[in-house]
Amino acid sequence: MKFSQRIGKKPATKNIQLESIDEDLLNGLWNISKIYIIDRISRRAKYGGDTDFDLFSNILWHKFYRLPIDTIPDYDFKTEKFIRENFFKGQWYETYDFIEFLTSLDFDEINTKDFITAINSLLEHEFSAYRFIDGKIAPISNKIEVNEIQQSLEQVNYFTSLSGANIHLTNALEKLSDRKNPDYRNSIKESISAIETTCRVLTGESTLGKALNSLEHKGIKIDDQLKSGFDKIYAFTNNKQSGIRHAIIEEHNNPDFDDAKYMLVVSSSFINYLVGKCKKLGITIK
CATH class of the missing domain: 1.20.120 (Four Helix Bundle (Hemerythrin (Met), subunit A))
Structure with a gap:
């Protein structure tokens, strides 16, 4: 327990997060998504063609954001900036939509099982009312x-x-x-x-x-x-x-x-x- 929690300046416990995601949980979900998914997708072109990150962006714009793929930024760092901004400004349920969508991706560099394990560990640690169950985020509390x-x-x-x-x-x-x-x-x-x-x-x-x-x-x-x-x-x-x-x-x-x-x-x-x-x-x- 941190010093600030021991002296009562910051809470050591929290309420079950049922229809909300607090800052600690949101930051954790982003960090795990970046470490296990986004950063692992190759940005090197294969045989002079599109990179895996280009393919990832196309899938994300078409299937998740439902936006025209010709609005994808020209540079990868701008694309990631767009993804990050949408992640942090979305509603709590949209955040879980994004996390769940990431598990549907099929890239050689991604280990979906490890990603889900890390997410579930975080959800338990941050007292979330949800877990990945059989590949889908489901409530464990109501x-x-x-x-x-x-x-x-x-x-x-x-x-x-x-x-x-x-x-x-x-x-x-x-x-x-x-x-x-x-x-x-x-x-x-x-x-x-x-x-x-x-x-x-x-x-x-x-x-x-x-x-x-x-x-x-x-x-x-x-x-x-x-x-x-x-x-x-x-x-x-x-x-x-x-x-x-x-x-x-x-x-x-x-x-x-x-x-x-x-x-x-x-x-x-x-x-x-x-x-x-x-x-x-x-x-x-x-």
Whole structure:
């Protein structure tokens, strides 16, 4: 973590980038595109004819920009300047259109697999809601998921008694979105702890299992299958093989971004569900 982030002058974490691309992500996408694609396309003429860069420019103008190819600048550096200016002034979705289009190119100098790997690594690092999946950029988060997390954070921040849950959820999000050192295992731990804290506050019970059963006595009817599902999720975090809530002393499975994001979204949704039920039943949450 940078000095400016440690002292709170610059954020160490960020929100999921669903319908936006911030400066760090935009710069990274351009750099990878230039290193893996644009700079690798040959600008040397073959047998006195057009260069691969000329062919690349023709394809780009014709298939992507949909512009007359006789408007392509006479010099390569001017062509690249045009490409760069369009990249940085476009809408966020146009940027992803361009990145996806680059993978359709077929030049000997280009390794599309390495390009996609580098892009996906950057998208995860910058907390983007998208990844290359089966050759296409696809969302791994949607508005509903993002809204669930945001609403849950607002809920637990509003009620004083749920301040503990607020701390757990905030920590879960921070550990998931830390750009320098994401901690997926402890993000999952914080997410499930947020559920446990919420249930214990609502019921006064000492464990999540007892709290889920006690909720029914307060009139909050939870379907047996749903309750069983959360029991199993809690059991997963307590499983020694997962190493989530136990010391890592044997071979274990390392959770990844998708595991941690899933747990954060599920935990947020369940907290919203419980708070919503309490409001409907007139149960006071201080």
